[in-house]
Amino acid sequence: MPVEIKVKIKEVIRRNYNVKSFRLEVPGPLNFKAGQFLSVKLKDDPQLKKYLSISSSPTEKCYLEFTKKLTESDFSKILDSLKAGDQVVIEYPFGKFVLDESFPKIAFLSGGIGITPIRSICKYVVDKNLGSDMVLVYANQSVKDVVFKDDFDAMVKSYPALRVAHVLCETQAGFKCTVGRINREVIKSEIPDYQERKFYLCGPPQMVEAMRLLLAQELGVSAEMIVTENFQGY
Numbered sequence: 001m002p003v004e005i006k007v008k009i010k011e012v013i014r015r016n017y018n019v020k021s022f023r024l025e026v027p028g029p030l031n032f033k034a035g036q037f038l039s040v041k042l043k044d045d046p047q048l049k050k051y052l053s054i055s056s057s058p059t060e061k062c063y064l065e066f067t068k069k070l071t072e073s074d075f076s077k078i079l080d081s082l083k084a085g086d087q088v089v090i091e092y093p094f095g096k097f098v099l100d101e102s103f104p105k106i107a108f109l110s111g112g113i114g115i116t117p118i119r120s121i122c123k124y125v126v127d128k129n130l131g132s133d134m135v136l137v138y139a140n141q142s143v144k145d146v147v148f149k150d151d152f153d154a155m156v157k158s159y160p161a162l163r164v165a166h167v168l169c170e171t172q173a174g175f176k177c178t179v180g181r182i183n184r185e186v187i188k189s190e191i192p193d194y195q196e197r198k199f200y201l202c203g204p205p206q207m208v209e210a211m212r213l214l215l216a217q218e219l220g221v222s223a224e225m226i227v228t229e230n231f232q233g234y
């Protein structure tokens with residue numbers, strides 16, 4: 001059952017030019033599965049409430065983290081002004097975008113800020129050394145939009161069964177990536193064993209639907225092998 005609690009911000013981390021993570025001090029044991037989301041309410045105002053994925057893993061026991069793309073909205077502006085010691089009201093856990101540990105091979109397709117629950121799941125698998133074979137295909141407009149690059153680089157180093165393939169709309173000197181969009185050719189070259197994998201798709205609804213159709217209609221992946229999380233609001 002989700003619980004609503006008032007919590008203090010422990011730390012704010014800038015991830016890129018428009019994305020920040022907020023680490024919260026949560027009393028008692030953390031109660032969520034990697035990939036789930038919470039609601040965040042600012043100033044106790046129901047108008048200032050958003051659903052946000054938990055970007056930390058249950059193995060990171062000292063805090064609960066969410067990560068928000070900051071826009072021109074009132075919610076974003078107020079959130080952007082918060083610092084360590086300020087309070088927010090959260091309710092959690094929600095959601096079914098969680099790892100099915102019975103599948104040894106996983107693929108994640110993500111766009112932009114849609115990386116947040118995937119970061120949580122990957123960190124959990126790596127910390128627990130679950131042995132799952134994971135491929136992440138992560139699409140962004142440009143390298144400046146990539147979130148959690150350092151985290152994923154560190155995870156790839158310590159857990160050889162994780163591979164990350166970046167897809168960018170524009171080239172970037174010194175950054176290994178495919179230029180373009182996630183399409184049939186990208187899936188076939190980056191995930192040649194795609195027929196053996198359970199897929200997790202996360203991002204803006206339009207992107208998730210395009211990925212779902214690509215997998216289902218162009219590549220023949222069956223519906224039960226595709227799990228989606230739509231970031232409604234983008």
Ligand SMILES: Cc1cc2nc3c(=O)[nH]c(=O)nc-3n(C[C@H](O)[C@H](O)[C@H](O)COP(=O)(O)OP(=O)(O)OC[C@H]3O[C@@H](n4cnc5c(N)ncnc54)[C@H](O)[C@@H]3O)c2cc1C
Binds near residue numbers: 052
């Ligand atoms: C299950 C789930 C998980 C999610 N997880 C995440 C997550 O991990 N991270 C994340 O960032 N999002 C996540 N989202 C999306 C999130 O809930 C918000 O909908 C999204 O972040 C948009 O919020 P916003 O601050 O842009 O506000 P909105 O009010 O939705 O703003 C929408 C757009 O309108 C513009 N706008 C609004 N007000 C003004 C204004 N006064 N002046 C000018 N422009 C304005 C904004 O710039 C923005 O481009 C998730 C959604 C769901 C359903």
